[in-house]
Amino acid sequence: MRSMLFLFREFLSSLALNRFLHFTYGVQVTISLLVLGIFLVLMLGAAVIWNRVGNNLLIHAYMSSTMTETGILQLKNELEQMDHVHDVEYRSQSDALAIWEAKNPHMDLGILESDDILPASLIIRATHPRYIQGLAEQIKSMPGVEELRYGSEMVQNFLKVMMILISIGAVTILLLLVFTASSISNIIGMSIYARRTEIRIMQLVGATWWFIRWPFLFEGVFFGTVGAIVASLIIWALLLMMSEALKLSELTLALPYFGLNTGGIFVVLALLLLSLGGLVGFFGSLRTVNTFLGRETEVNLDALRVRQLTR
Amino acid sequence: MIKFVSVGLTYPNLVNCLRNVNLHIQKQEFVFVVGPTGGGKSSLMKLIYRDAIPTSGKVFVFNKDIAKMRIREIPFHRRRIGVIFQDFLLLPHKTAFENIAYALQIRGASGRQIGQLVPEVMDWVGLTKRQKSYPHQLSGGEQQRVCIARALVNKPDILLADEPTGNLDPDTSKEIMDLLVRINSRGTTVVVATHDENVVNDYRKRTIVISQGQMIADRTEGGYLNAEEAANA
Structure with a gap:
């Protein structure tokens, strides 16, 4: 504990000694x-x-007028047993x-004096939007189903595009994580x-390998956590500015997560960035420390040992 | 205390540093290791504090084969050995006191231990009034004294000095050598690598001559290279 x-x-004193250098590293x-x-x-x-869009995609199966309520309820039971059907x-x-x-x-339909003007229907929700197309194909051919309506082609395409964007985003985030780790490594x-002189002195006076690595x-x-805190604050400010701007436009309706829940997004983001920053900082520096300090000491010694064994 | 048995050391770039070196240094001995620059003196020192391991033969220090030492044992091995160099290796942003205390701090010594041991050793090497001075405010001799104090504060069994007077004028060199002799008289084994002829001739201690990686003489009566050795060097 005393050593830590x-x-x-x-x-801390090393930070204070090279203020400008560390500031640029931090930036x-x-x-x-x-x-x-x-x-x-x-x-x-x-x-x-x-x-949100995915969960609102439903399959409306309109029943033929010849189907009795019992028949429809039987069909409902059948559908509930199918794979990928949520409810x-x-x-x-x-x-x-x-x-x-x-x-x-x-509009008054009372003049028709009948309550069977609209067909009965079954409304099916899939466990995931990607199963809607397949389910619709199966339901269409079922007896008693007269007409089927489900998410339009445009919405389906929108979901596909979103999926591609999310995949690209995930890859980009991975690349950015690697980039951040290599920045910290550098x-x-x-x-x-x-601090090579200090390291040499530490080695000579008997500091353990971990003692040398800890600083x-x-x-x-x-750098990982402070960078994450500053980045989170900047993003928070940007989110606030954006949500203010969006409140003035109808985009808020189209993009409700921007206009309504900036605080929630910020908390999730700050926690994510802090954890990622801390982890990337720790493992990025551990990798470098092992590479550089290993190269000067253990690795050389191991190389020598191998030579000795092969003689 | 230190034993070399048919020791050879070849670096990965295939440079032969030591060839078939056999020697035995007893506890409390004072030994000079002399020879021309690049002859293998520093490599011999490195083997003792386990900064290198032999590519052939065996090196025993404190009755332990250094090649069989585990990585995690090395720091504890080095805590029993003090090392000083020609270029001092002091931390420029720390005072003389802090530089010496550093060796204790990395061992987890308490503030009270540091407050007691550091002034004691500084007094012993004659630096009591220079506690708050930074390295750049000290003369070469004083800087070397700080290094000696840092090496001594852990009470080592062996003190290795690699060209300790290389950067010092003759008078200061003598002061440093006197200090090393005093340290030896307290029971510490001292090994001094040097190519300073005057120092070796003045002190008349056991002298090991190394040239081109080979031990060519081991004189208990001391004395620098003779004409034949100098010609071979």
Whole structure:
């Protein structure tokens, strides 16, 4: 514990000694994490839209007028047993009429003096939007089904495009994570070079390998987390500005996650960025520390040992 | 305490540093290792503090084969050995006191231990009044004293000095050598690698001559290279 406190103080004094250098390192990591954060926001938004649109996609199967209620309920049971079916709702002719009247209060169908003007239907929700097309094909050929309506081709295409965008976004985020890790690795590499005398002294006076590594790991985690905090704050400010701008336009209706839940998005993003920043900082610096310090000590010794064994 | 048995050392770039070196250094001995630059003196030192391992033969330090030492044992091996160099290796942003305390801090010593041991060793090497000075405010001799104090503060069994007077004028060199002799008289084994003829001739301690990686003489009565050795060097 005493050693860790000493190492932490050493790390702080090293930060203070090379203020300008560390500031530029910090800016470099912050920019990487900022770009990463912006992509995360876009991904979160895309995922929300995809889910919302996807969950609203239903299959409406309109029943033939010859089907009795018993027959329809039997069909409902059959459908509920099918793979990829989440739930099935039965809408009788009178229910359909009531809904229609509620939606169109100015149009009076009472003159027809009949409540069987609209067909009964089964409303099917799939477990995932990608199964809708397949389910529709199967239901269409079922006896008693007269007509089928489900998410239009445009919506289906929209979902496909969203899926592609989410995939591209995921790959980009992975690449940005690698880029951030290599930024931190470079920083630690330069830091090791700048402190090579100190490392040599540590080795000579009997510091353990972990004791030598810790200050650099502190540094990696420090840059990762501070970069994440600054990047999160910048993104928060951008989200606030955007949501204010969107409130003035009708886009808020189309993109509800922007206008309505900026706080939630920010909390998720900040937690994600902090965890990613800390982890990438730790493992990025650990990799570099092992590479550089290993190259000067253990690896050389191991190479020598191999030569000895092969003699 | 230190034993070399048919030791050879070849670096990965195939440079032969040591060839068939056999020697035995007893506890509390004072030994000079002399020879021309690039002759293998520093490599011999590196083997003792396990900064290298032999490519042939065996090196025993504290009765342990250094080639069989595990990586995690090396720091504890080095805590029993003090090392000083020609180029001092001091941290420029730390005072003389802090540079010496550093060796204790990395071992997890308490503030009280540091407060007691560091002034004691600084007094011993004659630096009591220079505790708060930074390396650039110290003369070469004083900087080397700080290094010696840093090596001594852990109370090592062996002190290795690689060209300790290389950057110092003759008077200061003598002061440093006197200090090393005093350290030896307290029971520490001292090995000094040097090519300073005057130093070796003045002190008349056991002298091992190394040239082109080979041990060509081991004189208990001391003395620098003779004419034949100098011609072969």
